[in-house]
Amino acid sequence: MDRFKRYFPVLDWGRDYDRAALSEDLTAAVIVTLMLIPQSLAYAMLAGLPPETGLYASIAPILLYAVFGTSRALAVGPVAVVSLLTASAIGQVVEPGTASYAAAALTLAFLSGAILLVLGVLRLGFLANFLSHPVIAGFITASGVLIAASQLKHVLGVEASGHSLIELTISLVRHAGDIHAPTLAIGAGAMAFLFFVRTSLKTVLTTLGLPDRIAGFITKTGPVFAVLVTTALTWGLDLEARGVAVVGVVPQTLPPLTAPDWSPDLIRALFIPAVLISIIGFVESVSVAKTLAAKKRQRIDADQELIGLGAANLGAAFTGGYPVTGGFARSVVNFDAGARTPAAGAFTALGLALAALTLTPLIYYLPKATLAATIIVAVLSLVDFSILKATWRYSTSDFIAVFATIALTLSLGVEAGVAAGVGLSMLLHVTKTFKPHIAEVGRVPGSEHFRNIHRHQVETTPSLLTLRIDESLYFANANFLEDMLLKRLSQNAEAVRDVVLMCSAVNEVDYSALETLEALNARLHDMGVRLHLSEVKGPVMDKLKHTHFLTALTGEVFLSQHDAWTALTQDER
Numbered sequence: 045m046d047r048f049k050r051y052f053p054v055l056d057w058g059r060d061y062d063r064a065a066l067s068e069d070l071t072a073a074v075i076v077t078l079m080l081i082p083q084s085l086a087y088a089m090l091a092g093l094p095p096e097t098g099l100y101a102s103i104a105p106i107l108l109y110a111v112f113g114t115s116r117a118l119a120v121g122p123v124a125v126v127s128l129l130t131a132s133a134i135g136q137v138v139e140p141g142t143a144s145y146a147a148a149a150l151t152l153a154f155l156s157g158a159i160l161l162v163l164g165v166l167r168l169g170f171l172a173n174f175l176s177h178p179v180i181a182g183f184i185t186a187s188g189v190l191i192a193a194s195q196l197k198h199v200l201g202v203e204a205s206g207h208s209l210i211e212l213t214i215s216l217v218r219h220a221g222d223i224h225a226p227t228l229a230i231g232a233g234a235m236a237f238l239f240f241v242r243t244s245l246k247t248v249l250t251t252l253g254l255p256d257r258i259a260g261f262i263t264k265t266g267p268v269f270a271v272l273v274t275t276a277l278t279w280g281l282d283l284e285a286r287g288v289a290v291v292g293v294v295p296q297t298l299p300p301l302t303a304p305d306w307s308p309d310l311i312r313a314l315f316i317p318a319v320l321i322s323i324i325g326f327v328e329s330v331s332v333a334k335t336l337a338a339k340k341r342q343r344i345d346a347d348q349e350l351i352g353l354g355a356a357n358l359g360a361a362f363t364g365g366y367p368v369t370g371g372f373a374r375s376v377v378n379f380d381a382g383a384r385t386p387a388a389g390a391f392t393a394l395g396l397a398l399a400a401l402t403l404t405p406l407i408y409y410l411p412k413a414t415l416a417a418t419i420i421v422a423v424l425s426l427v428d429f430s431i432l433k434a435t436w437r438y439s440t441s442d443f444i445a446v447f448a449t450i451a452l453t454l455s456l457g458v459e460a461g462v463a464a465g466v467g468l469s470m471l472l473h474v475t476k477t478f479k480p481h482i483a484e485v486g487r488v489p490g491s492e493h494f495r496n497i498h499r500h501q502v503e504t505t506p507s508l509l510t511l512r513i514d515e516s517l518y519f520a521n522a523n524f525l526e527d528m529l530l531k532r533l534s535q536n537a538e539a540v541r542d543v544v545l546m547c548s549a550v551n552e553v554d555y556s557a558l559e560t561l562e563a564l565n566a567r568l569h570d571m572g573v574r575l576h577l578s579e580v581k582g583p584v585m586d587k588l589k590h591t592h593f594l595t596a597l598t599g600e601v602f603l604s605q606h607d608a609w610t611a612l613t614q615d616e617r
Contacts, residue, residue, distance in 0.1 A: 053348065054111045057385050065384040072381035073391030075264055076119055079377055080392065081399055082267045083422065085291065085407070086415035087122035089198075090191065091130040091366055092140045093149055095291050095407070095415075098122050099400045100299035101153075101365030105356035106393040110386035113352030114345045115333035117383050119374035119392070120356050124423045125187045126325050126367050128194075132207060132458045133317035137310065144305070149366035151304040151311065155318035156367045157357030160326065164350030169330075171323075176472055179465045180327055181431045182446035186453035186461055188426035191419060198416035199235065201227030201289070207457040226288050230277070231413030234270045238421040241266030264377050267418050271410060279409040289412045294404040298397055299363035318367075320462045325369030329353060332372050336379045373422060445472055479524055480515030484532065485546060485605075492606040494546070506539040508612050510578075510605065512546040519556035526564050533573070540573055542612045546605050548579040553587065562593055574599040578608045 080102055088098030102121040109120040134140075134148045163171065193212045197204035201224025206212040241263055249259035277283065284290050326349070333344045353369060360368050378388060432450075435443040445468040453461025485494040486502030494510065495502055511529060515521065533540055553561070565575045576599035580588070585601075588594055594601065602608040 052111060053114050053345075053352075054386070057116065061385060061387065065387070068382040068384045069388035070391055072378050072383035072388040073395055075261060075381040076374055076378050076383075076388070076392045077395030077399070078265045078268050079374060080119075080121060080396060081403070082271045082415065082418050083374070084122055084396070085410070086418045086422075087124060087127040088366075089412065089415050090124065090195070090419055091122070091127040091149065092135060093130075093146060093366060094294075096294045096400070096404070097146070097149070097364060097366060099396055100363055101360045101368050102396050103299050103393045103400070104359035104363040105365065105368045106389045106396075108355040108359040109352045110390040110393075111352075112348070112355045113386055114343070114348045115337060115370070115375075116340075116342060116385050117336040117375055117379040117388075118329065118333045118370040118386075119378045119389060120329075120353070120370050121368050121374065122366070123325075123328070123369055123371040124191050124419065124426070125184060125328065126321055126369055128187055128191050129317065129321050129324065129458055129462070130366050133314060133321070135207075136459075137313045146364075147305040148310060148314065150302055150361050150364070151306075152314050152318055152321070153357050153365055153367045154304040154361035155311065155314055156322045156325070157354045157359075157361060159319060159322045159354070160350050160357060161354030163322075164347050164352075164354055167347045169326075169346030169350050176442070176445065176469045178431060178435050178442045178446045179449050179469045179472075180324075181428065182449040183324070183453060183461050183465045184328070185427050185429060185431065186450040187458060188423040190454060190458065191423045192427075195416035195419050198289070198412045199228065199231030199420070200224070201231075201287070201413065209454040224287055226283055226286050227411070227413050230274050230283070230288065230411050231417050234274055234411075234414045234417035235420060237270055238266060238417055241269075242421060242425070260380065264381070270414055270418070274414040275406065275410045278411050283411070284409065291407050291410045291412065291415070294407050296401060296404045298400060299365070302362055302364045304361050317459070320466070321367050323466070324462065325367065326350060326353060328372070329370030332370050332375050336375060339379070373425070441472055441475065445469070474520065477515055477518070478520050480513065480521050482514065482525060482528055483512045485510050485512045487606075487609055492604070494605045494609075505613050506536065507541045508544065508609070509533070509536075509540050509542070510544040510546055510608070512548065514549045516550055516552040517557035517560075518552065518554040522557035522560035526560055529564065530567075533571070542574050542576060542599065543568060544576040544578050544599075544602070544605070544608045544612070546578050547581065547584065548605075550584060551581060553584055558588075558591060558593060562596065565593070565597055569598050576600050576602060576608055576612070578602040578605045 084098030084102045085095040086098070088095050088101070091097070105120050109118070113120070130149060130152060133152060134145055138145045138148045163169065190209055193209055196216060200216070202216070202219040202222045204212060204215040204219055206215050245266060246259045246263040249262060250256055278288055278290060330344065330346055330349055333349060337344045356368055360366060431446055432443065435446050448468060449461055449465045452464045483496040486497045486504040487494055488500060488502055494512070497504060509532065513525065517525065529543065568575050575597060578601070580601060602611070
């Protein structure tokens with residue numbers, strides 16, 4: 045039964061569901077639904093899909109995540125970065141605006157869902173750790189800038205295209221003379237209002253005497269007011285006839301049953317983008333989920349999150365959607381609105397379904413400039429160039445990785461940015477382990493502690509050389525240890541009789557490293573120097589016992605470095 049609950053967390057939280065939780069979940073659902081209506085339409089436009097696709101992608105996926113997900117506050121659906129990645133991936137394979145484009149979006153959602161589901165079943169959630177946080181932050185920052193730039197054409201009412209910031213800027217400059225004044229007025233006005241809502245409205249309302257909860261509710265539904273006002277103006281002034289682009293006809297129906305395009309060529313073309321979308325989406329989603337869960341001392345199961353997000357994407361693939369993940373803004377709103385359980389998401393899905401059935405005729409006159417303004421204001425909150433300053437101060441290698449990710453994303457597009465992010469994350473890991481920190485240590489006077497001779501006042505003896513290895517030993521760094529040890533011995537070869545490798549930080553010794561240790565033991569023996577080990581961890585020792593290394597070892601294996609020091613320096617005391 046416990047195993048069944050692991051795959052169906054709804055059986056856990058649903059068992060204790062009560063009226064109080066129902067009330068709070070319904071309140072949160074109303075707020076999030078009002079927020080998601082314009083946001084879902086906007087992100088679908090960003091992905092190059094019909095606006096109703098955003099609504100469809102926010103219904104079935106939310107319901108499925110409520111069953112399989114572990115976060116009680118995460119709100120799943122279309123998000124800005126994934127929408128941009130979707131547009132970039134499909135746009136290189138299929139012509140935008142065609143039926144094939146929408147079918148390809150379904151295929152991409154299916155591939156992403158299948159990848160996430162397989163990773164979850166195999167319990168491979170740890171793979172997301174290979175993407176460093178600075179690199180992810182750099183990519184999201186660059187993506188935010190790129191998304192905002194891509195939406196300026198809708199605010200200005202001009203034709204512009206490009207996959208990079210350079211291409212978009214050049215295209216916008218070329219069409220600067222074609223700016224459509226009514227569209228600009230609506231887009232700029234909506235943007236100014238939304239910035240005011242985000243930065244100042246709550247303060248103004250509380251100053252006027254409104255309760256904090258009501259002021260918060262009005263602030264969170266700010267985009268809805270922008271939608272209502274600009275739609276009414278467009279209808280009342282007949283701005284469509286004056287050239288203002290509107291959403292147009294939106295089907296008044298529930299999400300249809302759909303099937304992805306199973307073309308082998310399309311699947312091959314979209315598989316790598318699907319992998320990248322899955323990884324980026326999962327990292328973003330889990331980061332948000334863990335942050336919110338920590339505030340209520342709740343636990344997030346990363347492997348089950350993979351299953352939940354996988355199920356959500358599969359649901360999107362068969363109900364007319366496109367790839368989805370957990371969104372930061374909507375999740376924070378869901379949390380702040382008081383959501384107690386994933387049922388809040390299910391109620392939100394029902395609210396969106398009701399909107400799809402009843403409100404879509406009213407969306408006809410919604411200006412695309414308003415949706416673009418909604419996207420711009422939302423994504424600019426993701427832009428954080430302070431990561432460059434922080435990494436510059438802390439780590440040059442991290443700074444280089446972040447800077448390269450931002451630069452490549454802006455100059456070459458999101459594919460290059462994502463690829464650079466993944467590659468640089470792996471490179472950073474390898475680089476940090478390729479040349480591990482190895483310190484020569486001595487004893488702190490009057491204690492049993494041993495510290496770096498270059499950092500502390502410690503006791504040493506010419507006949508004993510102790511090196512503390514601060515990394516696991518594997519094929520990439522074993523020779524580095526050998527070279528460093530022999531170089532150090534060359535400085536005082538005649539005096540040194542014993543070498544101790546302090547292994548307190550060594551969690552693994554692979555076969556390549558074992559062969560290096562065996563060769564090193566033999567070489568030191570020829571030099572008249574004994575090789576010893578100290579503070580070897582149990583799992584490492586268990587593996588060494590099954591080899592001939594311990595038998596051939598010219599020295600001993602000491603339980604502690606203090607034991608080694610005491611035994612090997614007693615003749616000098």
